Amino acid sequence: MICDLHCHTTLSDGSLGIEDVIAQAKRMNIDWLSITDHDTMASFSRADVLGERAGVKILHGVELSAWDKARNSKVHILCYAPSKPNRLEGLCLKSCEIRKECSKEMIEKVMENFPITQESILKRTTASKSIFKQHIMRALIDYGYALEFYGDLDRELFNPKNGSCYVEREYPDVNFVIDLIHTAKGVAVMAHPAQYDNIELLEELARNGKIDGVEVGHFSADKKCRSELSAIAKKYGLIETGGSDFHGLYNKVPTHLGSEVTTKENLDRILKLAASMK
Structure with a gap:
């Protein structure tokens, strides 16, 4: 079973629309796909229809922007299978407005x-x-x-450190974002901890029982980092996910749908945890 639980469309910063992404997932023999556009759940209903038509199972997902105030750094949290997604709408709108500004x-x-x-x-x-x-x-x-x-x-x-035109503001606090995901009856997974140097935060959240999983399979994590992330996941019983983080033309590195995957065991853990929250 092939499960890619991280990709983007034109609804955020991908270059391909939902139709093209799902059609490509079908060509890649992907069984489960999660479209995780940044701070929007607008893909949900359309992806369900197109996924069913193509024979690709869709796991509802969204990548939420957050801020680690203790370390003054950005962090992304993937939310999967929220059964009450309307509770996340205000957060999504706020984060989109921050990004637009x-x-x-x-x-x-x-x-x-x-x-x-x-x-x-x-x-x-x-x-x-x-x-x-x-x-x-x-x-x-x-x-x-x-x-x-x-x-x-x-x-x-x-460049976030010294780019002449770069502008950044704080997004909502990571603890607030995770709490809201759980209020929405969703599963909270930290996205690509290596990309924003969030590993210390990950362990803190895991130790406090706040986070449900961590994205281990991601192009930003080398072999050593993946081992470290897996060790943290095993220590605290976290779900381990993987995804291509596909953006089409806007990819940071060459990556295609299905290039990073989540195991069936971990997909089942997400589905089971989401079902238990309903």
């Missing part, structure tokens, strides 16, 4: 240095619930200022 400031900074228009950026966001850095880079590529999304210009403009 940051992106609009970044767009203004970019336009001060490059003769591109706001329209050239926004036309790439028509399906998205927010505005992402990738949409800005797409416009810069369209007009010949770069050849790639994650090259020298991206680092110059959008």
Whole structure:
């Protein structure tokens, strides 16, 4: 059984729509797919219909933005199978607004240095619930200022530490986000801890019984990191997931649907835990 529990569409910062993503999952013989767009659950009903038509089982998912206040760093939490998703709508709207505010400031900074228009950026966001850095880079590529999304210009403009046009604000506190996921009767899994250096936070949350699982299978984690994450998962009885984090044209590294997977055992644990919360 092939289970890819992390991918994105044009509803957030992916380049392919729900239809294309599910069609590709079918071609890849993926049995279970979770579309986990950032801070939006708009895929749920459409994915159910298209998944059933294609013979791909859909696990409802959303990747929620959060903030580790103790370490002043970003953290992403995957929420799976919330039976009361309406309880997450306010959080999603708030996080999308935070991202839009940051992106609009970044767009203004970019336009001060490059003769591109706001329209050239926004036309790439028509399906998205927010505005992402990738949409800005797409416009810069369209007009010949770069050849790639994650090259020298991206680092110059959008490096989180010293990018000349980078803007970031705090998202809702991670503990609040996890509590809200559980209020929505969903399963809370920390996404790619290596990407934002969240391993210390992961162990803290696990020790306090706050988090349900951790994404071990992700391109950002090397062999040593995966071993460390698995050890933490085993120590605290966490579910171990994996997913491609597919974004299509906007991928950070070459990655395709099904390139990272969740085992059937761990999928069953998610389904069982979600069912027990109803």
